[in-house]
Amino acid sequence: xxxxxxxxxxxxxxxxxxxxxxxxxxxxxxxxxxxxxxxxxxxxxxxxxxxxxxxxxxxxxxxxxxxxxxxxxxxxxxxxxxxxxxxxxxxxxxxxxxxxxxxxxxxxxxxxxxxxxxxxxxxxxxxxxxxxxxxxxxxxxxxxxxxxxxxxxxxxxxxxxxxxxxxxxxxxxxxxxxxxxxxxxxxxxxxxxxxxxxxxxxxxxxxxxxxxxxxxxxxxxxxxxxxxxxxxxxxxxxxxxxxxxxxxxxxxxxxxxxxxxxxxxxxxxxxxxxxxxxxxxxxxxxxxxxxxxxxxxxxxxxxxxxxxxxxxxxxxxxxxxxxxxxxxxxxxxxxxxxxxxxxxxxxxxxxxxx
Amino acid sequence: xxxxxxxxxxxxxxxxxxxxxxxxxxxxxxxxxxxxxxxxxxxxxxxxxxxxxxxxxxxxxxxxxxxxxxxxxxxxxxxxxxxxxxxxxxxxxxxxxxxxxxxxxxxxxxxxxxxxxxxxxxxxxxxxxxxxxxxxxxxxxxxxxxxxxxxxxxxxxxxxxxxxxxxxxxxxxxxxxxxxxxxxxxxxxxxxxxxxxxxxxxxxxxxxxxxxxxxxxxxxxxxxxxxxxxxxxxxxxxxxxxxxxxxxxxxxxxxxxxxxxxxxxxxxxxxxxxxxxxxxxxxxxxxxxxxxxxxxxxxxxxxxxxxxxxxxxxxxxxxxxxxxxxxxxxxxxxxxxxxxxxxxxxxxxxxxxx
DNA sequence: CAGCGATGTGGGAGCGCTCCCATTCCCTGG
DNA sequence: CCAGGGAATGGGAGCGCTCCCACATCGCTG
Numbered sequence: 210x211x212x213x214x215x216x217x218x219x220x221x222x223x224x225x226x227x228x229x230x231x232x233x234x235x236x237x238x239x240x241x242x243x244x245x246x247x248x249x250x251x252x253x254x255x256x257x258x259x260x261x262x263x264x265x266x267x268x269x270x271x272x273x274x275x276x277x278x279x280x281x282x283x284x285x286x287x288x289x290x291x292x293x294x295x296x297x298x299x300x301x302x303x304x305x306x307x308x309x310x311x312x313x314x315x316x317x318x319x320x321x322x323x324x325x326x327x328x329x330x331x332x333x334x335x336x337x338x339x340x341x342x343x344x345x346x347x348x349x350x351x352x353x354x355x356x357x358x359x360x361x362x363x364x365x366x367x368x369x370x371x372x373x374x375x376x377x378x379x380x381x382x383x384x385x386x387x388x389x390x391x392x393x394x395x396x397x398x399x400x401x402x403x404x405x406x407x408x409x410x411x412x413x414x415x416x417x418x419x420x421x422x423x424x425x426x427x428x429x430x431x432x433x434x435x436x437x438x439x440x441x442x443x444x445x446x447x448x449x450x451x452x453x454x455x456x457x458x459x460x461x462x463x464x465x466x467x468x469x470x471x472x473x474x475x476x477x478x479x480x481x482x483x484x485x486x487x488x489x490x491x492x493x494x495x496x497x498x499x500x501x502x503x504x505x506x507x508x509x510x511x512x513x514x515x516x517x518x519x520x521x522x523x524x525x526x527x528x529x530x531x532x533x534x535x536x537x538x539x540x541x542x543x544x545x546x547x548x549x550x551x552x553x554x555x556x557x558x559x560x561x562x563x
Numbered sequence: 564x565x566x567x568x569x570x571x572x573x574x575x576x577x578x579x580x581x582x583x584x585x586x587x588x589x590x591x592x593x594x595x596x597x598x599x600x601x602x603x604x605x606x607x608x609x610x611x612x613x614x615x616x617x618x619x620x621x622x623x624x625x626x627x628x629x630x631x632x633x634x635x636x637x638x639x640x641x642x643x644x645x646x647x648x649x650x651x652x653x654x655x656x657x658x659x660x661x662x663x664x665x666x667x668x669x670x671x672x673x674x675x676x677x678x679x680x681x682x683x684x685x686x687x688x689x690x691x692x693x694x695x696x697x698x699x700x701x702x703x704x705x706x707x708x709x710x711x712x713x714x715x716x717x718x719x720x721x722x723x724x725x726x727x728x729x730x731x732x733x734x735x736x737x738x739x740x741x742x743x744x745x746x747x748x749x750x751x752x753x754x755x756x757x758x759x760x761x762x763x764x765x766x767x768x769x770x771x772x773x774x775x776x777x778x779x780x781x782x783x784x785x786x787x788x789x790x791x792x793x794x795x796x797x798x799x800x801x802x803x804x805x806x807x808x809x810x811x812x813x814x815x816x817x818x819x820x821x822x823x824x825x826x827x828x829x830x831x832x833x834x835x836x837x838x839x840x841x842x843x844x845x846x847x848x849x850x851x852x853x854x855x856x857x858x859x860x861x862x863x864x865x866x867x868x869x870x871x872x873x874x875x876x877x878x879x880x881x882x883x884x885x886x887x888x889x890x891x892x893x894x895x896x897x898x899x900x901x902x903x904x905x906x907x908x909x910x911x912x913x914x915x916x917x
Numbered sequence: 918c919a920g921c922g923a924t925g926t927g928g929g930a931g932c933g934c935t936c937c938c939a940t941t942c943c944c945t946g947g
Numbered sequence: 948c949c950a951g952g953g954a955a956t957g958g959g960a961g962c963g964c965t966c967c968c969a970c971a972t973c974g975c976t977g
Contacts, residue, residue: 225694225696227932227933227934228933228934229933229934232957237956237957238956238957238958239933239934239935239957239958240935240936240937240955240956240957240958241955241956241957243934243935243936244955244956247935251954251955251956252955252956253954253955253956256955256956268694270691270694270695271695271933271934272632272695272696272932272933272934273631273695273696273697273934274628274629274631274632274635274637274696274932274933274934275628275632275932275933275934275935275962276933276934276935277627277628277631277632277934277962278626278628278629278632278932278933278934278935278962278963278964279933279934279935279936279961279962280934280935280936280962281628281935281962283628285676292662301655301658303658304655304657304658307677307679308646308679311677311678311679312679312681315679315685315688318688320676320692320697321676321677321678322639322674322675322676322677323661323665323675323676323677324665324675325661325662325665325666325669327666331669334669334672337624338627338674340579340622340624341624341625341626341627342579342626342627342628343627343674478862504858504859505858505862508832508859508862508863509862509864510863510864581962581963581964582963582964582965583963583964586927591926591927592926592927592928593927593928593963593964593965594926594927594928594965594966594967595925595926595927597964597965597966598925598926601965605924605925605926606925606926607924607925607926610925610926625963625964626962626963626964627964628962628963628964629932629962629963629964629965630963630964630965631932631964632932632933632934632962632963632964632965633931633932633963633964633965633966634932634964634965634966635932635965918977919976919977920975920976920977921974921975921976921977922973922974922975922976923972923973923974923975924971924972924973924974925970925971925972925973926969926970926971926972927968927969927970927971928967928968928969928970929966929967929968929969930965930966930967930968931964931965931966931967932963932964932965932966933962934961934962935960935961935962936959936960936961936962937958937959937960937961938957938958938959938960939956939957939958939959940955940956940957940958941954941955941956941957942953942954942955942956943952943953943954943955944951944952944953944954945950945951945952945953946949946950946951946952947948947949947950947951
């Protein structure tokens, strides 16, 4: 009698209870149930308890679609990974990033919509999704120097936070790791190991991350009072093969080098191959340092000294920043500078290669 | 005049055009627009064109929430990765899987909802999400032998497809790689290389994938007419350290072994370390074969012979299967046996370790 | 030429919420 | 003792779609 008749209001397709039914069972109105569900303070203790009981008894879970429609918010956030540029980073990078984002979103009870866009059509389709108001905000990973997407999204009024930046003066909110510091730390370490002819294998010059690490390398040399030598600078494309080729070029140009700072572990792995070919021992003849501290570094022979980035933490931080922007509502502009650290510190992990 | 007045029907929060407005501009009814949008054949060519023009002019994109609410389907699919068991697989595994799933979903214009569940509370929360009808179906990765989740979901009436199975007689739809074949191929290769005392480092016995690979190893020996020797079988936990310990145990028990089939690349890496400690050369003294063909295999010294799984293809196949189940509607039962291959072939990649 | 099914169409009736206004009730101060 | 103002509440009015029924309209058949 307590419920029964009021329950089967209509021949519902699926048997899930609705807010209305919870209200009936709790003996209150729809509004009150909604308030309880959404944690409004304007509810009596008594009503709150009655509703809680009814929710438990019916196993009520609010219908997300209805919420989104009525409230024009989705409680979902998109993480966009342009797959074309995925190999830029050593392999586990994205999984770590996803892990951080996912954990932080789960905590806030938001959904993660993962979007790998590899082709232009997929990209267009993705913009359609955004237009269909499927997400409250967007996280952008691995943004290239001239990518127009971030600005386009921002202009749409959609909150956006990027992982990494496109240039020094990035107008859009971002979270990055201290790439300059990474280069400096690597060089300082090598200098401390008594190396003097320190080369570097940099990434493509059109990527900020590559320029920053190269800048750190130069700064490190300057701090150690070492005269820079451009023949010690080679460029790779963040792939293993690129690292191998760059290393060969370096050995040819500057056979006297005694250390190499590679801007990624994967390039370091390539470089290691080239060194082996050339009969140079690591670390005896040439010390080697990479960036990322990925599996690759641990598995190399000898294990690679590498500068670790707090990837998962970047994911978490990005997500916090985005959620804050979403909560602040539209027109709030970029988040205040101080609120969150935008550039996270890196850390040198010393192994046997240096 | 053509539109104008009929447009600003209400002081809408956000300026996106609605189906109603498209209908007005096209000079047809709401129903017709809906039919055109959803590709119904019951529309005259003339109406279809008028609607198409109006859609283009207004830049109309259907509101997903409204669609989901009215149509009780979400056009989204969840991929669940239990993070606790993530290390079971070599690192790039999940990214490859995600890649395959994502590509296939994008093609079908569905959204990917990625859910990493690592803790019990997160898991419960996830079940809540499902109850909130946020997805049309679920893809489950890395399912453990006694995981009740698949059955629970299936009982909820939610279409489910798993990656891998829990046992030989898996009642729920799955896509797996030919783990038995992987073991057989590895052993056949080693036999072909003239090895006779072939050991194996298996995974935990409560995981089907481990049992299957071990079964393949045994079958391979039988096919080669080699008498099995249980002292040549050790068990690891799919980690590097586990591989190392297992290898040490094997060397102790069966010093005369001349080859090892490790059930994962990562365990092979651990085994390689133990072999080095023991002064055994690879491949001269002991030939080594792994499974996964991951980065790890390529970077080992010497590069590791490994059995490749078509991970991305598994992701694609799972997704196709799930989409089909969703399209077939509830109560359609498990998909017909023949429609899709459930067990994808593996492939031996020979490198210098054997 | 009436009669019928096939085909195209418009629009009502929801889907299950949130928003917000109106109402009720109770406590305060004058 | 009554006006006035909060606090708690009920419920109407949508949100933008899909579903489906009812209503043309057409070309056939017998």
